[in-house]
Amino acid sequence: MVGAAQKRKPAVKKAALSWSSGKDSAWTLHLLRQCSDIQVVALITTFNSEADRVAMHAIRRSLVEAQGERTGLPLWAVELSWPCSNSEYEDRMRAVCQRATAEGITAVAFGDLFLQDARDYRIRQLQGTGLEPLFPVWQIPTDQLSREIIAAGVKAKITCVDPSKLARSLAGQDYDLRLLQALPAGIDPCGENGEFHTFVYDSPVFNRPIEVRSGEVIEHDGFVFADFLLMP
Numbered sequence: 001m002v003g004a005a006q007k008r009k010p011a012v013k014k015a016a017l018s019w020s021s022g023k024d025s026a027w028t029l030h031l032l033r034q035c036s037d038i039q040v041v042a043l044i045t046t047f048n049s050e051a052d053r054v055a056m057h058a059i060r061r062s063l064v065e066a067q068g069e070r071t072g073l074p075l076w077a078v079e080l081s082w083p084c085s086n087s088e089y090e091d092r093m094r095a096v097c098q099r100a101t102a103e104g105i106t107a108v109a110f111g112d113l114f115l116q117d118a119r120d121y122r123i124r125q126l127q128g129t130g131l132e133p134l135f136p137v138w139q140i141p142t143d144q145l146s147r148e149i150i151a152a153g154v155k156a157k158i159t160c161v162d163p164s165k166l167a168r169s170l171a172g173q174d175y176d177l178r179l180l181q182a183l184p185a186g187i188d189p190c191g192e193n194g195e196f197h198t199f200v201y202d203s204p205v206f207n208r209p210i211e212v213r214s215g216e217v218i219e220h221d222g223f224v225f226a227d228f229l230l231m232p
Contacts, residue, residue: 012039015107015134016076016100019043021059021067022198023156023175024111024137024190027149029071029205031136032109038134041105043068044096046078046089055080057159057197058225063210066230070206090125097129109134113142113192146180146189155202155209161224165195171217172226199228 015032017040019025025043032040045064046055053060061077068075076099078092100108108131112118119135126133137145156175161168165187173179175198180189187195202209215227 012037013107013132014039014041014103014105015109016040016042016044016105017073017109018111019045019064019067019075020111020197021045021054021057021064021200022111022159023149023154023200024113026154026156026200026203026205027145027152028109028111028136030152030154030203032134033205038107040073040109041103042076042100043071043073044076044078044108046080046092048082048084049079050082055082055084057199059159059199059228060230062230063199063212063228066210067200067206070208070210072207093125094129097126097131101130105131107132107134109136111137113137113145113190114139115192142188142190142192147177150176150180153202153204154200156198156200157212157226157228158196159199159226159228160197161226162195163219163222163224168217168219168224170196171224172214172228201228 015038017029029040032038047053047061048055054064065075076096078096080089080092108126110122110133112135123133158170158173158175161171183189191197201212211231212228213231215229217224217226
């Protein structure tokens with residue numbers, strides 16, 4: 001007999017995750033998958049359509065598709081022209097929000113760590129959409145977080161470096177404890193201030209690693225980019 005006092009299971013919240021291809025996105029998914037009341041059902045990635053690469057990290061589309069396949073989640077590609085105006089970006093994201101709500105999604109998660117302006121912008125962006133913003137890694141101390149990520153088996157490559165802050169030679173290197181120890185004073189160990197960006201090739205949220213090989217390293221628009229290619 002079912003009594004009124006019987007505990008009811010909480011409703012499961014369907015969420016999409018903003019997926020940059022980097023370590024913070026992977027760790028955000030890892031944390032969300034430990035929440036019994038949240039089900040991540042899609043990854044959202046913005047692409048520079050002309051270059052066919054992730055808009056910020058410059059990772060090839062094929063590698064992000066491999067990440068999505070290994071998480072078992074559909075990848076929602078947001079196509080952006082280049083250069084892309086803020087109004088175009090917001091129009092494309094508005095369309096994604098409409099798709100999300102139409103598919104029963106009620107939240108969007110982000111891997112922001114401590115930049116208040118970025119968090120405030122995302123909250124404003126979702127106002128009136130019916131989607132709740134989630135920030136699972138918000139204000140976790142980045143010295144602690146960086147080591148937790150590495151210890152848990154997240155493996156990543158440095159794909160983009162700001163040469164005004166870091167040596168160009170770090171582009172293409174592994175994101176590991178040795179790299180953390182080599183970072184100059186004042187550089188955030190998670191690169192949250194834009195010092196560097198990463199590409200994750202193995203993670204607890206993947207069903208198997210992504211085999212990659214290094215390509216060329218180039219300087220473009222004031223940043224140094226290391227290219228990676230999917231192994232056949």
